[in-house]
Amino acid sequence: MTSGTGSTPQRRGSVPEVTLADGLALVIVVALNAYVLLAGADYGGGVWDLLAGGPRRVRQRELIEHAIAPVWEANHVWLILVIVLLFTCFPAAFSRLAITLHVPLTLLLFGIVLRGSAFVFRSYGNIDDRTQRRWGRVFAIASTVTPLLLGISLGTIATGRVTGGSEGGYHAAYVAPWLAPFPLACGVLALALFAFLAAVYLTVEADGDGEVQEDFRKRALWAGAALFGAAMITLIASGDAPRMREGLLQSTQAIGVQLMVAAAAITALLALWFRRWRIARVAAAGQATLMLWGWALAQYPDLLPGTLSIRQAAAPAATLELVAGALALGALVLFPSLAYLFRVFKQR
Amino acid sequence: MSELLAARTQMGLSLGFHIVFAVIGIGMPALMVVAERRWLQTGDKIYLELARRWSKGTAILFAVGAVSGTVLSFELGLLWPRFMELTGPMIGMPFSLEGFAFFTEAIFLGIYLYGWDKVSPRAHLWAGIMVAVSGALSGLFVVLANAWMNEPTGFTLVNGQLTNIQPLHGLLSPAAPTQVIHMTLAAYAATGFAVAGVHAIHLLVSPANAFSRRALRVALLIGVPAALLQPISGDFSARHIAEHQPAKLAAAEALFETRTHAPLTLGGWPDMAARKTHFAIEIPELLSFMAYRDPAAEVQGLDRVPRADWPNVPVVHLAFDLMVGLGSYLVLVGLWVGFLAVKQHEFAVERRLLQALALATPMGFLAIEAGWVVTEVGRQPWIVTGVMRTEAAVTPMPGLGYTLASFTALYILLAFVVSRLLYGLIVQTPTDDEWHRQYTPTARIRA
Ligand code: HDD
Ligand code: HEM
Ligand code: HEM
Numbered sequence: 001m002t003s004g005t006g007s008t009p010q011r012r013g014s015v016p017e018v019t020l021a022d023g024l025a026l027v028i029v030v031a032l033n034a035y036v037l038l039a040g041a042d043y044g045g046g047v048w049d050l051l052a053g054g055p056r057r058v059r060q061r062e063l064i065e066h067a068i069a070p071v072w073e074a075n076h077v078w079l080i081l082v083i084v085l086l087f088t089c090f091p092a093a094f095s096r097l098a099i100t101l102h103v104p105l106t107l108l109l110f111g112i113v114l115r116g117s118a119f120v121f122r123s124y125g126n127i128d129d130r131t132q133r134r135w136g137r138v139f140a141i142a143s144t145v146t147p148l149l150l151g152i153s154l155g156t157i158a159t160g161r162v163t164g165g166s167e168g169g170y171h172a173a174y175v176a177p178w179l180a181p182f183p184l185a186c187g188v189l190a191l192a193l194f195a196f197l198a199a200v201y202l203t204v205e206a207d208g209d210g211e212v213q214e215d216f217r218k219r220a221l222w223a224g225a226a227l228f229g230a231a232m233i234t235l236i237a238s239g240d241a242p243r244m245r246e247g248l249l250q251s252t253q254a255i256g257v258q259l260m261v262a263a264a265a266i267t268a269l270l271a272l273w274f275r276r277w278r279i280a281r282v283a284a285a286g287q288a289t290l291m292l293w294g295w296a297l298a299q300y301p302d303l304l305p306g307t308l309s310i311r312q313a314a315a316p317a318a319t320l321e322l323v324a325g326a327l328a329l330g331a332l333v334l335f336p337s338l339a340y341l342f343r344v345f346k347q348r
Numbered sequence: 349m350s351e352l353l354a355a356r357t358q359m360g361l362s363l364g365f366h367i368v369f370a371v372i373g374i375g376m377p378a379l380m381v382v383a384e385r386r387w388l389q390t391g392d393k394i395y396l397e398l399a400r401r402w403s404k405g406t407a408i409l410f411a412v413g414a415v416s417g418t419v420l421s422f423e424l425g426l427l428w429p430r431f432m433e434l435t436g437p438m439i440g441m442p443f444s445l446e447g448f449a450f451f452t453e454a455i456f457l458g459i460y461l462y463g464w465d466k467v468s469p470r471a472h473l474w475a476g477i478m479v480a481v482s483g484a485l486s487g488l489f490v491v492l493a494n495a496w497m498n499e500p501t502g503f504t505l506v507n508g509q510l511t512n513i514q515p516l517h518g519l520l521s522p523a524a525p526t527q528v529i530h531m532t533l534a535a536y537a538a539t540g541f542a543v544a545g546v547h548a549i550h551l552l553v554s555p556a557n558a559f560s561r562r563a564l565r566v567a568l569l570i571g572v573p574a575a576l577l578q579p580i581s582g583d584f585s586a587r588h589i590a591e592h593q594p595a596k597l598a599a600a601e602a603l604f605e606t607r608t609h610a611p612l613t614l615g616g617w618p619d620m621a622a623r624k625t626h627f628a629i630e631i632p633e634l635l636s637f638m639a640y641r642d643p644a645a646e647v648q649g650l651d652r653v654p655r656a657d658w659p660n661v662p663v664v665h666l667a668f669d670l671m672v673g674l675g676s677y678l679v680l681v682g683l684w685v686g687f688l689a690v691k692q693h694e695f696a697v698e699r700r701l702l703q704a705l706a707l708a709t710p711m712g713f714l715a716i717e718a719g720w721v722v723t724e725v726g727r728q729p730w731i732v733t734g735v736m737r738t739e740a741a742v743t744p745m746p747g748l749g750y751t752l753a754s755f756t757a758l759y760i761l762l763a764f765v766v767s768r769l770l771y772g773l774i775v776q777t778p779t780d781d782e783w784h785r786q787y788t789p790t791a792r793i794r795a
Contacts, residue, residue, distance in 0.1 A: 069462060070458040070459075070461070070462040070463075071458055073410070073411065073414055073454040073457060073458060074451065074454040074455045074458055076414060076418070076454070077447065077450045077451045077454050079418070080417075080418060080421055080447055080450060081447045081451075083421045083422065083425075084421065084440065084443045084444050084446070084447045085444065085447075087424065087425060087432050087436040087440055087443075088436055088437060088440020088441065088443065088444055089437075089440070091432055091433045091434075091435075091436030091437060091440075092433055094425050094429075094432055094433070094436060095425060095429035095430065095432055095433035096429075097425070098422070098425030098426045098429045098432070098743070099429050099743055099744060099745060102426055102743065102745045105422055105426060106426065106751055106754075108422075109418065109419050109422055110754070110758065112415055112418055112419075113415040113416070113418075113419060113758060113762070114758075115415075116411050116412075116414060116415040117411055117412050117415055117762055117765070117766075119411070120407055120408045120411040120412075121408070121765060121769060124404055124405075124407050124408050124769070164429070166744040166745070170746060170747065173745075174745055315436065315437035315440070316437055316513055318437075318513055318514060318515060319437035319438075319440065319441070319513065319515050322441055322515050322516060323440070323441070323444055326441070326444050326445055326448075327444075329448075330444075330445070330447070330448035330451075333448060333451075333452060334448060334451050334452070337451070337452055337455045337456070337478075338451075338455060340455070340459070341455045341456075341458055341459060344459055344463055344466050344467060345458070345462065345463075345466070
């Protein structure tokens with residue numbers, strides 16, 4: 001939304017009138033949030049598979065596999081929902097993203113494909129141990145690379161360089177926007193976050209196997225430290241994304257969110273320290289959620305900062321209304337089913 | 349290779365890859381549910397074992413279906429950003445609904461695959477039913493989107509922009525009913541015959557295997573009725589496109605000139621420059637009869653279509669003939685199965701029939717690929733008929749040849765690994781002595 005003329009009611013800082021398009025953008029962030037909390041931890045599980053070590057290596061890997069297997073496909077659908085809602089409700093934004101981020105998104109797809117297929121090849125294949133280990137490695141490496149690319153893509157959005165333009169040659173239009181400090185830092189941030197979430201969740205999943213639980217406690221604490229480091233690097237690199245920096249640091253509301261993130265992080269680490277696994281899980285999830293919403297708030301009311309606002313990108317009202325209706329109906333089916341799934345497999 | 353051609357090839361490749369797994373995602377749950385229900389009804393443990401073993405293979409195929417579908421969702425934008433920008437608000441509706449179908453499918457699949465010992469047998473069966481229903485619904489919704497691309501409705505076109513859009517109308521394009529029915533039947537026919545074929549091969553080697561016997565029975569129960577209905581549904585499709593997408597029908601039938609008493613052209617090589625089909629077999633008046641139920645009716649040929657708007661005629665024509673040919677073979681085998689079932693109250697006990705079934709293993713899938721080539725290549729040069737040309741939709745990013753090459757390599761790798769894993773699961777089919785005794789003695793199988 002353009003600011004400047006004092007008469008526009010939706011100026012940055014003033015309270016804009018909330019529309020259906022805003023509501024649907026909100027739903028997209030909710031879906032992304034679910035993806036981060038659920039699928040993010042599945043990727044993190046792959047990271048810990050890659051880093052499994054010590055005398056209990058095999059048990060660690062088994063726990064990870066056991067935790068991921070029944071739910072990862074359902075968790076993955078949140079990403080599909082994000083994409084589908086994006087191209088239905090904000091087609092102009094989808095189109096620009098797909099043009100500017102063609103390369104990282106293609107790599108992301110490779111990661112998604114290899115992660116998912118390697119995982120089932122390993123668990124279901126009737127194959128010898130060596131092949132099985134090889135697919136295990138593919139799964140683990142793909143699980144590590146994919147969050148990086150996801151973070152890079154989201155980070156590029158924040159820089160305001162997603163324009164969908166093709167001027168200036170291949171490098172300027174399709175590489176330079178994302179191969180830059182801030183997006184790369186966001187990639188590392190996403191990776192650290194997912195690894196942290198996974199390690200914390202796994203301490204709960206490991207209930208009953210104290211040794212492995214301790215392994216993951218240690219890993220969670222290290223990952224928490226790495227996450228803090230990555231967050232600092234991202235902050236330093238945010239000169240690359242001035243609007244984001246401004247949005248994250250310069251309003252009282254933003255500072256409030258930052259303080260809440262810090263509080264959640266400290267709670268999570270303390271709970272881990274004192275082995276209060278369930279509290280740690282809630283706090284870690286809260287921390288991830290707040291980080292995501294901090295970003296979303298900093299961008300609001302822009303969808304692609306500086307170039308496209310939610311309202312400018314929005315599809316015609318007829319579509320938005322129908323999608324809202326479909327979402328309501330879908331939620332009626334989705335949430336009870338999800339609750340059932342998690343009740344069956346995630347009692348702990 | 350031009351950028352546009354690379355993009356089209358990549359889209360076709362990705363779709364052609366995904367459809368195999370998508371179809372199995374529609375068909376296999378139905379088979380597993382039937383087998384599991386049999387077990388619950390009869391207490392015959394072999395049916396339980398069958399459902400369990402099928403679910404192992406299905407888990408692999410589903411995962412590959414899910415990730416290849418994810419590729420497609422992104423590719424719609426990565427390859428065709430202008431198309432999505434223009435039509436997202438229209439075709440987004442079915443895709444959004446499809447999203448929820450995916451959710452229920454993935455959720456209940458998790459319960460089905462991993463919940464054998466965690467939920468009651470009834471709840472487990474219901475989870476299977478939910479997977480089967482949501483799989484069919486996923487297919488339905490995405491085909492609605494495709495039907496809209498073929499015959500777009502529900503908007504006013506002003507300067508190349510869609511205005512005054514009514515997404516609900518768009519959902520129900522006139523092409524939707526025929527396409528949805530034909531595709532859904534295709535999924536059951538292809539899966540049923542593929543599974544039947546695999547087990548027929550096993551029975552040819554070890555004729556008394558009780559396990560494969562039952563598998564064959566369940567697979568044919570799903571596959572044969574669908575295959576028998578398929579020509580009827582295909583006839584509806586053909587009559588529909590004769591009226592609404594005449595260029596596609598003309599290309600499928602290699603009909604260069606508009607004529608009354610139009611013959612049906614089988615095979616041959618359509619020569620687009622000479623506007624003639626060489627070496628073809630022509631059956632007089634049959635096309636007019638099939639399209640309009642009147643041997644004298646006029647059928648529109650490609651001469652009514654501007655040359656720049658022609659699809660690739662040889663590809664569409666030969667793909668169409670391939671589909672119909674394969675469909676006819678499935679019908680014949682299906683009738684044979686049905687005849688024996690009625691006459692002898694037994695499924696496929698003749699060795700020759702088992703051989704015919706073995707031969708049919710890949711045919712349903714080949715027919716599906718061919719059918720989609722008819723639909724998609726036959727729509728060219730339009731990405732949305734009459735609204736947007738494919739060349740106007742493609743991404744401005746150069747270098748698509750590289751992405752095409754890497755996706756091709758990825759799909760080849762996946763296809764190779766999946767085939768090996770499935771082969772491993774199939775050769776593991778039990779040969780337990782006990783099951784031999786439980787089922788038909790070898791003597792029942794006649795040469
Ligand atoms: C098991 C697979 C299978 C079999 C046996 C057949 N088809 Fe088919 N056909 C398909 C699988 C398929 C498909 C892949 O599912 C298509 C592509 C798009 C669609 O809706 O269905 C298709 C498309 C398709 C179209 C184009 C429809 C459109 O673009 O709207 C026509 C005219 C026919 N078919 C006609 C037939 C006839 C006359 C058959 C006689 C035997 C036949 N098909 C057998
Ligand atoms: C899974 C079954 C399908 C197969 C095998 C298939 C096959 C193909 C092929 C071969 C092409 C390339 C055509 C050409 O350029 O000559 C193509 C293009 C395309 N298809 Fe399909 N298709 C399928 C279903 C769908 C569905 C359900 C949709 C969308 C809702 C869709 C959307 C597209 C688009 C956007 C293109 C690119 C533009 C174009 O070439 O028209 N396809 N498809
Ligand atoms: C442009 C075309 C298409 C797109 C964008 C698309 C997208 C997707 C996606 C994202 C998934 C994964 C869902 C999950 O994570 O569980 C999926 C799976 C599936 N698709 Fe497609 N699809 C397309 C074409 C088709 C066609 C033509 C059919 C069939 C008629 C089909 C039927 C299915 C089914 C049944 C599944 C679930 C089964 C499985 O996962 O193997 N899709 N598709």
